[in-house]
Amino acid sequence: MTTTGRSSELLKKASDLVSGDRQVDYGDKLVNHVNIANLWSAYTNMNIGPHDVAVMMCLLKIARLKQGTRTEDTYLDASAYMAIAREIGERVEDLHKKQLERENGEDSKEHRD
Numbered sequence: 001m002t003t004t005g006r007s008s009e010l011l012k013k014a015s016d017l018v019s020g021d022r023q024v025d026y027g028d029k030l031v032n033h034v035n036i037a038n039l040w041s042a043y044t045n046m047n048i049g050p051h052d053v054a055v056m057m058c059l060l061k062i063a064r065l066k067q068g069t070r071t072e073d074t075y076l077d078a079s080a081y082m083a084i085a086r087e088i089g090e091r092v093e094d095l096h097k098k099q100l101e102r103e104n105g106e107d108s109k110e111h112r113d
Contacts, residue, residue, distance in 0.1 A: 010072070014079035018087075029084050030091050051092060054085035 018029070026032050033050035040048045048056075061078035 010075060011079060014076055014083060017076065017080045018083055030088050033084070033088055049092070051085055051089045054081050054088055057081045058085065 023029070030050060033053045036053045037048045037050045040046075040053065058078045058081035061074050061081065064074050065078075
């Protein structure tokens with residue numbers, strides 16, 4: 001198998017991982033990462049968001065690579081966490097846009113009354 005083939009295979013496995021049984025086992029990724037962010041924020045007295053959680057979990061996997069054996073599982077999980085970070089970032093941005101639209105819509109309605 002070519003190097004590119006190995007990369008594609010790993011990314012396919014990561015895709016299957018984030019959309020498969022783990023979604024069923026752990027629930028919605030955004031809700032799960034918001035819960036983790038809230039706990040980490042309380043523990044550290046710092047504001048940590050769900051996107052930060054996914055990126056920091058990837059960094060944990062990178063730290064393991066630095067200290068230990070380079071296993072496929074570590075690369076797989078790191079890839080999956082970066083994909084999750086992207087998804088969460090997009091979903092949070094969409095939620096913020098919808099909230100702003102609602103607020104602007106309510107403001108416009110109040111001024112018309």
